[in-house]
Amino acid sequence: MQEVQEKVxxxxxxxxxxxxxxxxxxxxxxGLRLFIEKGFDGATLDEVAAAAGVSRRTLLNYFGSKEEIxxxxxxxxxxxIAQAVAARPCDEPLLDMVEGGLADVAARFQTPDMLDLTRxxxxxxxxxxxxHAKYEGVERLLAQTLAERKGLAPDDVACRVAAAxxxxxxxxxxxxxxxxxxxxxxxxxxxxxxxxxxxxxxxxPP
Amino acid sequence: MQEVQEKVxxxxxxxxxxxxxxxxxxxxxxGLRLFIEKGFDGATLDEVAAAAGVSRRTLLNYFGSKEEIxxxxxxxxxxxIAQAVAARPCDEPLLDMVEGGLADVAARFQTPDMLDLTRxxxxxxxxxxxxHAKYEGVERLLAQTLAERKGLAPDDVACRVAAAxxxxxxxxxxxxxxxxxxxxxxxxxxxxxxxxxxxxxxxxPP
DNA sequence: ACTTTTTCTTGCACTTCTTGCATATTTGCA
DNA sequence: TGCAAATATGCAAGAAGTGCAAGAAAAAGT
Numbered sequence: 001m002q003e004v005q006e007k008v009x010x011x012x013x014x015x016x017x018x019x020x021x022x023x024x025x026x027x028x029x030x031g032l033r034l035f036i037e038k039g040f041d042g043a044t045l046d047e048v049a050a051a052a053g054v055s056r057r058t059l060l061n062y063f064g065s066k067e068e069i070x071x072x073x074x075x076x077x078x079x080x081i082a083q084a085v086a087a088r089p090c091d092e093p094l095l096d097m098v099e100g101g102l103a104d105v106a107a108r109f110q111t112p113d114m115l116d117l118t119r120x121x122x123x124x125x126x127x128x129x130x131x132h133a134k135y136e137g138v139e140r141l142l143a144q145t146l147a148e149r150k151g152l153a154p155d156d157v158a159c160r161v162a163a164a165x166x167x168x169x170x171x172x173x174x175x176x177x178x179x180x181x182x183x184x185x186x187x188x189x190x191x192x193x194x195x196x197x198x199x200x201x202x203x204x205p206p
Numbered sequence: 207m208q209e210v211q212e213k214v215x216x217x218x219x220x221x222x223x224x225x226x227x228x229x230x231x232x233x234x235x236x237g238l239r240l241f242i243e244k245g246f247d248g249a250t251l252d253e254v255a256a257a258a259g260v261s262r263r264t265l266l267n268y269f270g271s272k273e274e275i276x277x278x279x280x281x282x283x284x285x286x287i288a289q290a291v292a293a294r295p296c297d298e299p300l301l302d303m304v305e306g307g308l309a310d311v312a313a314r315f316q317t318p319d320m321l322d323l324t325r326x327x328x329x330x331x332x333x334x335x336x337x338h339a340k341y342e343g344v345e346r347l348l349a350q351t352l353a354e355r356k357g358l359a360p361d362d363v364a365c366r367v368a369a370a371x372x373x374x375x376x377x378x379x380x381x382x383x384x385x386x387x388x389x390x391x392x393x394x395x396x397x398x399x400x401x402x403x404x405x406x407x408x409x410x411p412p
Numbered sequence: 413a414c415t416t417t418t419t420c421t422t423g424c425a426c427t428t429c430t431t432g433c434a435t436a437t438t439t440g441c442a
Numbered sequence: 443t444g445c446a447a448a449t450a451t452g453c454a455a456g457a458a459g460t461g462c463a464a465g466a467a468a469a470a471g472t
Contacts, residue, residue: 016439016448044428055451060430095405125339132338133331157394158401164374165402172370188363195364196371199301200406222419222468250457261422266459 024062027052031069036116040070040124067130073117078138080105082145090149094158097146098166099193103186106173110184118174132171139167169193230268233258237275242322246276246330273336279323284344286311288351296355300364303352304372305399309392312379316390324380338377345373375399 030051034043045066049059063069085101092100121127143163147156169192173185236257240249251272255265269275291307298306327333349369353362375398379391 014440019439020449045430046428056429057452058450061450064430066429093405128342129335129339132342133335136334136338157397158405160378161375161398161401162405164378165371168370168374169367172366191363192367195367197406199299199364199368200403220469225468226420251459252457262458263423263460264421267421270459272458 023052023054023058027054027059027062028069028072032073032113032117032120035070036120040066040120040127067127070117070120070127071130071134073113074134077105077109078141080108081138082141085142085145086149088149090151094146094150094162095165095193095197097149098142098162099189102166102170103189106170106185106189110177110186115177115181118178122175122178135167135171138170139163142166165196169196229258229260229264233260233265233268234275234278238279238319238323238326241276242326246272246326246333273333276323276326276333277336277340279319280340283311283315284347286314287344288347291348291351292355294355296357300352300356300368301371301399301403303355304348304368305395308372308376309395312376312391312395316383316392321383321387324384328381328384341373341377344376345369348372371402375402 027048031043031048034048034051037043038047045056045059048069049056052059054062063072081101084104085097088097088100121131140163143156143160144154146152146159146162147154150156150159152159169189170185172192173189176188177183177185233254237249237254240254240257243249244253251262251265254275255262258265260268269278287307290310291303294303294306327337346369349362349366350360352358352365352368353360356362356365358365375395376391378398379395382394383389383391
């Protein structure tokens with residue numbers, strides 16, 4: 001019954017979980033490396049699996065599809081956006097909540113790795129499609145978060161429009177980042193929101 | 207050298223072209239029918255090809271991919287939008303140009319077939335991804351058209367933002383159409399634009 | 413009318429992604 | 443240690459997509 005020194009590393013909740021995380025990370029890293037090196041279509045799953053030291057079957061066990069290896073690197077974004085928006089004062093106008101929340105998150109994602117990833121996605125049609133699909137999930141979650149924060153119905157039109165606009169500008173900012181990697185997406189995003197307010201503010205002539 | 211009565215149907219520019227159009231249309235029709243009946247993933251290319259009376263190889267010769275069979279039914283939309291926007295008075299505010307142009311096009315697409323197609327796409331993850339990707343093409347073309355109409359630079363921020371907003375609202379309107387097939391997407395689109403103006407008009411408190 | 417040339421169709425082989433299933437192998441726990 | 447659960451792997455099969463070359467059909471030239 002010697003329970004002493006059962007775990008040398010107290011934060012790891014078991015060898016199994018740790019190995020799983022390591023394998024996951026190894027597939028991600030090797031996958032991204034090979035995709036950038038040889039193109040997403042140029043690198044096969046067998047190559048990635050071999051580089052990660054697992055069988056192809058196991059790789060697909062971890063990721064479900066080739067695309068998922070790429071998108072898993074962005075998997076945290078939706079939740080981060082939701083949190084950033086939820087942290088805003090609830091008396092703030094909808095559009096400001098969105099602008100502020102997205103700017104917070106964008107600032108945290110200006111890493112070289114993320115730039116590489118963004119480049120890869122924009123170079124690959126198949127990944128672009130998947131990327132846009134993921135953004136729709138973001139939009140949905142964002143709209144819902146806004147509605148909760150404001151105490152409105154989950155399908156409130158204003159919240160959905162605000163979320164849609166936020167995501168649209170986020171996409172544009174991503175493209176702008178690729179064009180000007182030294183600036184980061186934030187500046188463009190701010191400008192886009194400013195332009196939007198100016199544009200929508202002016203009423204059409206009667 | 208009797209060239210008399212060479213062609214009974216003068217408007218057909220050759221048997222080859224006509225057959226091509228017929229085959230194209232037959233694959234579209236049978237494809238859509240089978241996809242709706244058995245699901246996009248439930249129907250194989252072999253089945254569609256057989257139903258259309260061609261080989262699988264020929265089908266892929268016409269369409270390039272399974273998805274293209276579906277999206278070819280929406281292929282005219284980008285051009286229609288560009289035309290509708292280009293037909294607007296050029297002194298109109300950007301947002302009004304977009305709203306008006308999109309409403310024109312939307313009105314022309316409220317057919318039962320298009321509703322079926324929209325349903326199919328929204329039921330199928332793979333098609334949703336492709337759909338969003340196509341919308342990006344629309345957005346790009348729309349932004350460019352706006353810039354030309356206004357005599358601005360092709361990458362003008364205001365035009366890009368206006369285009370992005372228009373496409374976002376178009377997507378939302380499509381979803382609203384699925385939820386309320388009796389109304390059509392127009393009403394929701396109008397409301398969304400109104401909400402947007404109201405939202406963006408109110409300046410944040412200093 | 414006949415031949416030539418061009419275009420289209422088809423079959424075949426091949427690669428790759430993806431899934432299902434059965435079978436080891438490893439890890440956690442009593 | 444020994445049993446149960448989770449994990450890894452191999453194998454088989456299905457389906458999408460691509461390249462190639464032979465065959466069929468239409469158009470053009472003579």
